[in-house]
Amino acid sequence: MIIELGHFALVLALLVAIFQMVVPAYGAHVRDPRMMAVAEPAAMCQFGLLLVSFLALMQAYVTSDFSVANVAANSHSTKPLLYRISGVWGNHEGSMVLWVLILALFGAAVAAFGRNLPATLKANVLAVQSSIAVAFILFILLTSNPFLRIDPAPADGNGLNPILQDPALAFHPPFLYAGYVGFSIAYSFAVAALLDGRIDAAWARWVRPWTLAAWMCLTIGIAMGSWWAYYELGWGGWWFWDPVENASFMPWLAGTALLHSALVMEKRDALKVWTVLLAILTFSLSLMGTFLVRSGILTSVHAFAVDPKRGVFVLAIMTLFTGGALALFALRARDLRQGGIFAPISREGSLVLNNILLTVACATVFVGTLYPLVLESLTGDKISVGPPYFDWTFGPLMVPLLIVLPFGPFLAWKRGDAYAAAQRLAFAAVLALVLMAMGWAFIHRGPALAPFGLALGVFVMAGSISDLAWRARFGSVPFAEAWRRLVGLPRSAIGTALAHFGVGMLVIGVVATSAYREERILVMKPGEEVRVAGYNLTFRGVAPASGPNYREEVGVFDVTRGGAPVARLEPSRRTYDMPPMPTTESGIHPGWRGDLYVVLGDAQTAGGYAVRIYFNPFVRFIWLGALVMFIAGGISLSDRRLRVGAPGRARRIAVAPAE
């Protein structure tokens, strides 16, 4: 009964979405305030109905109602509660319901917090946002309906893929979707502005918080996926340049560029045309990610079950929304007036360079991901484009970006002083160069370029500290005064510095763990000891154990360092009951210096077990860096000037003449 209610709510949500798509847009066209005003309650209503629909499906999962085909195919009664809940979005149909729910949530948030938006812009934004919802709710109802029943109901379900039964992965998809879908707001604003034919700096002020929120979610979502791959897949890899990873990385790169170009537009009224185009492209790349994952044209561990009909449907949605917006852009972009001019060496100039490099990096990932597909469909030739390609092309693009990054915040708007910026960065540069020289002098293994990569990371981190120190005037005013100034800095300035600091951490983690990873692969018998990266590991043996829905063999390793006990690691090999699949759980001892990572392998016929031991130096900096970026985004978002509903200043600017 509840499931039928959910189904019904989804159909109603479709009707409300159609209404919300048509009436306010027409109202904005004929300037009818009553017709425009319906957008707000419609957006709330649409969200409410989709929430009912989603909760109905979740209820079926939690109570293990196997008369629902989707639950029977993807859940199991012995699964722990957390994974019964996360199972809702662990499959294609359920994840699409979550997708449209988040879409409607963003729409409702615009309706609720966007009180200071001009009426026509708001009506158009909510109408465009709703058109996306119409397309995807239709997609769910016509090709991927999770509310269908089966008769007779099976006694138990097929279960969720055990490697997906993991806390990090339970929350990876919601964050990822919030990121993908969050960019729909930037898209809707862009299309609405093009429909309206006018755009000004205030537009960027409204778009930036939404873009920032989406970017934060995407950042943490990607990081969670990477973190999960690291400890769950059992060989300590954290990024594989897999097409589906790339599909999430492209919107991230474009979204990062968008954040920076919208800043120029807000502060200086420049880069308007480009920012609008980037807003359209970022969401289009999100749609392409959805298409790639669900069409089955990619072979990937991430891909959902293959169904050509779904692929064609999503392709049609993608073509419609990307093509439609780009056509509108081509028609209207000429009318958008350009604003402030600037010298090449200025804050604007550095942000343009940031945009050039991020966009080219995004294009590189795009070409590398799609080239094999296009080549095969055109000529039938099969080639592989793997990590070496991206190392050779993406890597070199990041070097100039990281070198220039610390200079940006030191340059003034309009016309900057590169020499003064270099002086303020002298400390960071000297620190980085000294560490690089020490690296070349004392580290005698790994690639010769690795110390350079580490130095880049240090330069970016130290540069962002210098940025804050300079803004607070440490050194030129008494310490207490400087501290007071530091605490009083705008939160967006602190957020910027912190986010860049996170980038530096990430670079250090990536370079250190790629270049200096240690590895031992051997057969160990109980009682044997091995030394890796300064740790002594003693293998104590293997014991059986069992969990709620699996049995496992647990290997026990005692770790000591210089004679002192450090940790007991218990890597295991699990076999899940339903579906019956083997998985490995690695044993990890985390530390600032790096992770000791142990994996238990097969029992050997001659006795003993195959064991794989890694030492991954500074690997945690990768995800800590991403976490710091996430927190930095939150700090920026809490800045009064950026706050979603901030009245006052934003309103004054909105009323001010645009041209």
Place this chain on the structure above:
Amino acid sequence: MRRRASITAFVMLAVMSATSALAVEPDEILPDPAMEARAREISAGLRCLVCQNQSIDDSNAPLARDLRLLVRERLQAGDTNAQVVQFVEDRYGEFVLLSPPLSWRTVLLWAAPLFALILAVWISVRAWSRRQSQAVATAPAAPLSPEEEKKLREILSAGDEKPSA
């Protein structure tokens, strides 16, 4: 129903290959560490043909193991790294190489980043210089006439007096 079964098989295959407990097994490792390091380097660039985007170095599929053993066999037979890669490519085709070699088919792939960079810089510079010349064009070209100067002085002095009054 048949499609359902093939999907299940596909997912199982994908998952099996993803959950490799061990890729390189202890018994595969060569006694000579330098040669083993070369084997690892080569393996990281060869695709496991039955897996989803994994190198043979990362995969525990039986085929990947066979290829790893083949690579080590060729190295022990005295082949150079390039000869080993060529040997594998001759047998399995270009698809096995994770880094596609430059050829007429891949020239666009390898040129794309550089092409995109040049294009992006060119567009930016062009847009920037056009803006700059527009800004110059709209700026007042001629200096103020004597009447205008006089009017300006009047306005400025009027502005000065009022607040003090």
